[in-house]
Amino acid sequence: MRTGRTAIGALALTLAAMTIGYFIGVSFHEPQVAQAAGGEVKSPTGISPDRYVYYPGTENLRKDEIRMTACGTGMPAARHGQAASCFLIELGNGDKFLFDLGTGSMANVGSYMIPYDFLTKVFLSHLHTDHWGDLGPLWAGGWTAGRTKPLEVWGPSGAREDMGTKYAVEHFMKTYNWDYMTRAAMISPIPGSITVHEFDYKKENQVIYQKNGVTIRSFPAIHTGDGPVSLILEWKGYKVVYGGDTMPNTWMLKYAKDADVVIHEVMPMPADMVKFYNQPPQLAIRASCGFHTCGPAFGKIMSELKPRLAIAFHWFNEEGTRYNQLEGIRETYDGPISMATDNLVWNIRKKVILERMAVITEEAWAVPGPGKAPAPDRTRKSEYTPWTLGHVYDTSDVEKETFDKFNKQFNLKPAPYKPQKP
Ligand SMILES: [Zn+2]
Numbered sequence: 001m002r003t004g005r006t007a008i009g010a011l012a013l014t015l016a017a018m019t020i021g022y023f024i025g026v027s028f029h030e031p032q033v034a035q036a037a038g039g040e041v042k043s044p045t046g047i048s049p050d051r052y053v054y055y056p057g058t059e060n061l062r063k064d065e066i067r068m069t070a071c072g073t074g075m076p077a078a079r080h081g082q083a084a085s086c087f088l089i090e091l092g093n094g095d096k097f098l099f100d101l102g103t104g105s106m107a108n109v110g111s112y113m114i115p116y117d118f119l120t121k122v123f124l125s126h127l128h129t130d131h132w133g134d135l136g137p138l139w140a141g142g143w144t145a146g147r148t149k150p151l152e153v154w155g156p157s158g159a160r161e162d163m164g165t166k167y168a169v170e171h172f173m174k175t176y177n178w179d180y181m182t183r184a185a186m187i188s189p190i191p192g193s194i195t196v197h198e199f200d201y202k203k204e205n206q207v208i209y210q211k212n213g214v215t216i217r218s219f220p221a222i223h224t225g226d227g228p229v230s231l232i233l234e235w236k237g238y239k240v241v242y243g244g245d246t247m248p249n250t251w252m253l254k255y256a257k258d259a260d261v262v263i264h265e266v267m268p269m270p271a272d273m274v275k276f277y278n279q280p281p282q283l284a285i286r287a288s289c290g291f292h293t294c295g296p297a298f299g300k301i302m303s304e305l306k307p308r309l310a311i312a313f314h315w316f317n318e319e320g321t322r323y324n325q326l327e328g329i330r331e332t333y334d335g336p337i338s339m340a341t342d343n344l345v346w347n348i349r350k351k352v353i354l355e356r357m358a359v360i361t362e363e364a365w366a367v368p369g370p371g372k373a374p375a376p377d378r379t380r381k382s383e384y385t386p387w388t389l390g391h392v393y394d395t396s397d398v399e400k401e402t403f404d405k406f407n408k409q410f411n412l413k414p415a416p417y418k419p420q421k422p
């Protein structure tokens with residue numbers, strides 16, 4: 001278990017956050033937002049019924065509840081402790097959606113041990129790698145680990161055809177052609193395909209997905225060029241807004257109103273971008289407050305929107321940065337806020353939003369789902385040429401015992417299991 005960093009880190013973070021909250025006279029988690037605390041332990045051999053933590057895969061979701069997990073809250077530069085942008089949204093009706101899939105985030109997603117068949121819907125806010133860089137691990141990893149159907153990716157168009165999601169995914173498939181062809185010849189090619197749903201980045205509050213009582217909408221964002229969007233998920237009267245990267249924009253104020261939760265980017269304060277990210281000051285101020293959103297601006301937006309909970313992500317959350325970050329936000333906002341880090345989990349209910357830290361394992365295996373694996377396409381030709389196969393070194397004599405034992409264990413008829421010399 002990753003208790004070393006995660007649980008203790010979460011507790012430290014929570015306590016630190018609460019301490020600052022009291023220090024500056026703000027109650028961090030207003031009555032609507034709660035953290036589960038120990039509960040009563042009734043006997044020396046009993047259990048503590050509520051913890052600050054969430055153990056993935058151990059909790060049934062209530063029928064009218066949303067569970068949301070931050071699977072990436074960091075920045076484009078890779079960091080072990082914080083992957084880049086990714087939020088997993090799970091609904092009580094069984095639907096699951098990935099909003100962005102930034103670099104490194106699939107290691108977190110994998111640790112939640114959700115069958116890959118339930119992780120087929122990906123919604124992209126824009127095409128920076130820190131928002132879709134881990135499509136590869138979901139695509140290929142999930143393909144080898146039990147996904148039985150194609151992936152689906154929703155994403156915005158661009159000002160030109162070559163700046164849109166369709167172009168990006170088609171060229172992703174071209175880039176990974178060797179990966180695709182070699183796996184398609186071994187496993188079924190079906191889970192290796194990706195269906196793209198590209199939508200107009202300019203349309204405001206447009207419905208881009210509607211099924212099973214769930215509506216997902218998009219509206220434009222302003223960030224480094226045309227194309228980026230923010231996303232809204234609506235279900236059973238809940239409204240969750242996921243702001244992709246953006247500088248403050250009026251669409252956010254218009255369409256994120258009445259949201260239960262607004263997840264919005266915030267960059268480290270400009271002086272911290274100089275200190276920690278080694279950026280020249282003139283770039284740091286632009287990166288922090290120019291094509292992104294910095295703390296006081298984030299706070300101003302949340303003070304206008306007044307969500308039940310504001311979530312600040314897209315910054316490296318650590319001792320060196322979090323106090324400056326919070327001070328910047330608190331200049332303009334005194335409402336409920338989560339200073340996000342990876343694996344924070346929120347259960348969104350009508351009366352309360354419960355915030356906990358997921359305790360994940362570093363050594364998760366994929367968990368099978370109920371889907372039936374499609375049969376391999378036997379008509380596909382092997383990607384080996386006779387030249388390569390001419391160099392196969394025959395070790396079948398020493399594998400015979402394993403081979404026989406395996407066939408007996410799984411009741412298989414002996415059949416060739418490796419490519420043969422031509
Ligand atoms: Zn970006």
Ligand SMILES: [Zn+2]
Pocket residue numbers: 076085128130131245314
């Ligand atoms: Zn980003």
